[in-house]
Amino acid sequence: MVNGRSVPGNRWDLLDGTEPEPPPTVSVVVVHYEQQAELDRTLAALRRQTHPAGRTEVIVVDDGSAEPPRVPDGVRLLRQADEGFRAAAARNRGAAAATSDVLCFLDADTVPEPDYLTRMSRLPALAPEAVVVGRRRHADLAALPVDAPVEKAGPEAELPEPQWLRDGYRLSRNLLDADDRSYRYVISAALACSRWFFERVGGFDEQFRTYGGEDWEWAYRAWLGGAVLAHEPEAVAWHDGPDWAGRDLEDPARRARKDNETLLLTDRIPVAGSRGHGLRSAGTDVLIRLGSAPSPAAAFVCVDSLLAALPEAVVRVPAEFGALFAADQRVTTSGPEPLARVIIDVPEAVRADRTAKELKEAVATVGVGTLGTVELGPLRIDSSRALARRTTWGRDFFETNVHTDVDLVPLDADPGLAGYLGGWS
Numbered sequence: 001m002v003n004g005r006s007v008p009g010n011r012w013d014l015l016d017g018t019e020p021e022p023p024p025t026v027s028v029v030v031v032h033y034e035q036q037a038e039l040d041r042t043l044a045a046l047r048r049q050t051h052p053a054g055r056t057e058v059i060v061v062d063d064g065s066a067e068p069p070r071v072p073d074g075v076r077l078l079r080q081a082d083e084g085f086r087a088a089a090a091r092n093r094g095a096a097a098a099t100s101d102v103l104c105f106l107d108a109d110t111v112p113e114p115d116y117l118t119r120m121s122r123l124p125a126l127a128p129e130a131v132v133v134g135r136r137r138h139a140d141l142a143a144l145p146v147d148a149p150v151e152k153a154g155p156e157a158e159l160p161e162p163q164w165l166r167d168g169y170r171l172s173r174n175l176l177d178a179d180d181r182s183y184r185y186v187i188s189a190a191l192a193c194s195r196w197f198f199e200r201v202g203g204f205d206e207q208f209r210t211y212g213g214e215d216w217e218w219a220y221r222a223w224l225g226g227a228v229l230a231h232e233p234e235a236v237a238w239h240d241g242p243d244w245a246g247r248d249l250e251d252p253a254r255r256a257r258k259d260n261e262t263l264l265l266t267d268r269i270p271v272a273g274s275r276g277h278g279l280r281s282a283g284t285d286v287l288i289r290l291g292s293a294p295s296p297a298a299a300f301v302c303v304d305s306l307l308a309a310l311p312e313a314v315v316r317v318p319a320e321f322g323a324l325f326a327a328d329q330r331v332t333t334s335g336p337e338p339l340a341r342v343i344i345d346v347p348e349a350v351r352a353d354r355t356a357k358e359l360k361e362a363v364a365t366v367g368v369g370t371l372g373t374v375e376l377g378p379l380r381i382d383s384s385r386a387l388a389r390r391t392t393w394g395r396d397f398f399e400t401n402v403h404t405d406v407d408l409v410p411l412d413a414d415p416g417l418a419g420y421l422g423g424w425s
Helices: 036-046 087-097 116-126 150-156 163-171 195-201 214-224 252-268 296-309 353-365 384-393 417-422
Strands: 026-032 056-062 075-079 102-107 110-112 130-139 190-194 228-240 286-292 314-316 342-348 371-376 379-383 399-403
Touching: 026 036, 026 087, 026 116, 036 056, 036 110, 056 087, 075 087, 087 102, 087 195, 102 110, 102 116, 102 195, 110 150, 116 130, 116 190, 116 228, 130 150, 150 228, 190 195, 195 214, 214 228, 214 252, 214 384, 286 296, 296 314, 296 342, 296 353, 296 417, 342 353, 342 384, 353 371, 353 379, 371 384, 379 384
Parallel strands: 026 056, 026 102, 056 075, 130 228, 286 314, 286 342, 371 399
Antiparallel strands: 102 190, 110 228, 130 190, 342 379, 371 379
């Protein structure tokens, strides 16, 4: 059984001023590749943490360096073969070996200030669905001694921070006002969550084998799984060197890598603003489940009117109607149920074209803030976040809006199909 508590929606601020007692056990997973000097600096900083050393384990995962990195006594070293940029697989390997309650991911060239682990682990220790991203600042640390206190050395050699990231945290009040696209502000070089939640969501997608993207895909899945996203600005880790977005801006190969990452994410994050405008993604944003229909004609009108309102949706229909919709790949009858941001249950066939505006509004707003469910007459529109939270805790942490005055027409065996298609009914 999961320990701790949850909060309404994304209200991590309700835990302000609360400290876990005793401090949680923390596993720090450090991903490394051919960066011995940077790794030495990060491990030296981890030895200076205010979090109790007896409740901290450090795991270095080497992504196929030609020579194994040197690590001090007490630090566990895991290695994997050099098969490309496999940070996702390395993080998964480290997490699988971890024994602590909280996982804290760092890159070998990202050096934490002394209170970093204490600040990063607080929320996941209190609320196990919390996913916390620290503040990654940038500095030119290469010429400094590896044991130089980074809280002093960093500001003296500071480089610019990405403005888009700072703006994102500021405008969302440090992710308190997170929404379905806030995954963009979660970076795995400075990330913490409970081990329970990481295992529940599943690890990073190991199909990502170039720089970037795997943290955004994981963060989006975590959001759908009920995550409470938070940015902890006082948990500072200093990256040795400039932000990746600020390097080689005119390099065509770099731009191509970024485009490939974006294309991969469009299939895995099918939410508006991330998917294509006209092309369909492999992923599912909205899943509609039709319970029953009195006739093929009624099933046709119901599914057609729902897809007219929500063309991005996937519809699951009873097997008896499978042949009727064989030409439309959005309509299925069997197979594993896809992960979706929104699930709409339609117990019996209805005509929904006159409720298109209400349907679109519900799909756009459910799951954001504290709204978890919208009921439009017989239709129930659920956020997968709310469903995941309910499954874990056995109670609701999101609100339900009920609308009884909606123009949803129940369909009998003769729904007036010709009139519906011709527009005179």
